[in-house]
Amino acid sequence: MSTALCDVVVVGAGAAGLAAGRALIEAGLDIRIVEARTRAGGRAFTDSVVGQPFDAGAAYIHFADRNPWVALAAEFGVTLEKHRGWGGGVAFRDGRRLDAGATAARRAGMAQFWDAMETAREEQPASGASLGDLTAGLSEGARDAALRFGQHAIGEEPERIDLADLIAQWEGPDLVAPGGYGHLVAAAARDLPVSYGVQVTRIDWSGKTVLVETTQGALRARHVVVTVPVGVLRAGGIAFAPALPAATRDALSGMTMGVLSKVALAFDGARFGWPAPSDAYALGTGFNFELFPFGRDLVIATLGGDVARDLMGQGDEAAIAATLDVFASIVGGEARQRFVAGRTAAWMRDPFAEGGYSVVRPGHGGARAALREPVGGRVRFAGEATAEGGSMTVGGATLEGRRAAAEIVEALA
Ligand SMILES: Cc1cc2nc3c(=O)[nH]c(=O)nc-3n(C[C@H](O)[C@H](O)[C@H](O)COP(=O)(O)OP(=O)(O)OC[C@H]3O[C@@H](n4cnc5c(N)ncnc54)[C@H](O)[C@@H]3O)c2cc1C
Known part of the structure; x- marks a missing residue:
């Protein structure tokens, strides 16, 4: 990493970081994007189990009438479909x-x-x-x-x-990307200057410029956009020197991370008499099941809250076994014989997410707006957590990345 001064360092290459990066480059600025993982997309991630893709994080393109990913999908040549909704389960x-x-x-x-x-x-x-x-x-x-x-x-x-x-959350029709929302978001990293596998550990904003320390050296910039999840910030994943102002710290303590989680079960082609796709709810267990999405030999279980904390806390093998048990209670014991492999998306155990997405605690309604306030005029937070009506979504995170970029372009003009 070079400590030569650049205009902006963007921390994180998820939806917000990629959107900020692209807007800043379009404005002609000299930027670096630093990403701890070895891939782009963050919590928009198309994983796979025995070669069959599924969205481990974001899957639905919410409020499609104002979601920037509708236009981005068209730009990237990605076809979207209407989501038929969970209502018919x-x-x-x-x-x-x-x-x-x-x-x-x-x-x-x-x-x-x-x-x-x-x-x-x-x-x-x-x-x-x-x-x-x-x-x-x-x-x-x-x-x-x-x-x-x-x-x-x-x-x-x-x-x-x-x-x-x-x-306050925006509403509207949902679309889906059959090839994966995660793949679609990751495509936005093409041609952007992202350094992968580099973790930001400390941000020193005491001077006129900002020093961003990473696991591979330091960077110096006029401005910084921090897009890491609230869970990472709350866990002290990045140290700030001087410490963040009280208003920012209060904003962070007004939010927690939910633990929306998924378990994908792959089968050998068995459909157990169910149409593909279908949805099923195992009431009283905390599990929803999406059966054979896009005709794939997969069943995707989702769960959240304390059920998820408990189950995902037990480790991958136990979580997969428990999910298969609940699924078999619905479709019959044949599920166990026809089961091929399972995979979890346990974001709460992921050190670069520390949970699913930001949840405002009762009585802390101003937290998202407060986190959006620039720190020292040169450190900005952006991502799903700052997105107000678009919070908890990829679309909202993207708009927030653009908002932070626009503020910086104005500040540097
Ligand atoms: C199970 C699940 C289902 C979801 N379903 C939907 C859905 O259907 N539709 C929808 O719109 N949204 C959904 N979401 C929410 C959506 O995924 C997020 O709101 C969105 O992806 C957040 O984007 P972001 O850029 O704010 O954060 P992220 O995508 O988390 O990006 C932050 C980036 O920062 C990186 N990072 C973290 N720490 C460091 C560090 N120290 N140094 C450098 N880099 C670091 C991370 O690796 C990550 O790439 C879902 C989320 C989950 C978990």
Whole structure:
């Protein structure tokens, strides 16, 4: 690494870092992108199990009507498809498909939950209210719907999710990239000056320029864009000298990381009598299953919150075995005979993620905006955590990377 002064160092080559890098280069600036992993894309990552691809992190191109990845996919020649949604899934409890009465009760609970969300949007919740508070006085079905939404959409338990932040999230149609959202995002790294396998350890912003220390020497820049996940910052993965201002530290302590996780199970072509693709919910276990996406011989389980913390904490082998058990309780014991291999996406055990994505703690509604405030005029944080309505998504992270770049271009003009 050369300590010759450059305009900007971007820390991280995920969606935000790549977007910032590209915008800064288009503005004619001299930049370096430093990435700890040996690949680009961060939490947008298309992994594979026995040669079959699956998105271990982001899979859905949310709020497609304003998501920059729709235009980027067109630019990269990547075809997108409409996501058919999870609404048509089949629900099970204790290995049995819900009967008509239980299905009707479940649907009524879900409707009550969505009505309560709509009312919260119209009326604005009290400061400090959590997703759990929203359904506290409602039916068991509504509370269950909130629990499942918290665990599967946010990766966290409802009482730990700030309601005002949640209802500020953008909505809109979802698209999917059959070849993988991770591959699509990684394609944006082409032609960018990314140094892979280089971990930033310390950022010294005490001088007029910033010294970025890495596992392979130091870099000096006029400005720095830090796009590492909130989990990495909270864990002290990067030291700051001087320490970050109190407002930034408060912002970080107002957020935690959810633990949305996935387990991919590969089978030998067996479909167990299910159409491809299908969705199934194993109520009471914390598992949702996506069966044979894009016609592949894969079943993708998702889980979040404390169930995921517990299971993923037990290690890959145990997590795969437990997932196969729950899946077999739905489709039958044949699943065990036809199982080929499994793979986990345990982001909470990943030192460069430290979790799934950022969750605002109840009562800390200003945390995302506060983290967006530049530090010393030369250190900027950008990524899904700073994205307000687009937070927790690739699209939001990308827009944030562009926002940080635009601020720097203006500052250097
Ligand atoms: C299981 C799961 C499912 C998801 N599903 C969706 C979905 O369907 N749709 C959607 O839009 N979003 C989804 N997301 C969220 C989405 O993946 C993230 O919001 C987005 O990828 C974040 O981008 P980012 O650039 O902010 O952070 P990241 O992608 O995490 O990029 C940060 C980069 O910094 C690097 N880094 C970390 N520490 C250091 C260091 N010390 N030095 C140098 N580099 C470092 C990391 O390796 C990483 O590459 C999902 C996430 C998970 C975990």
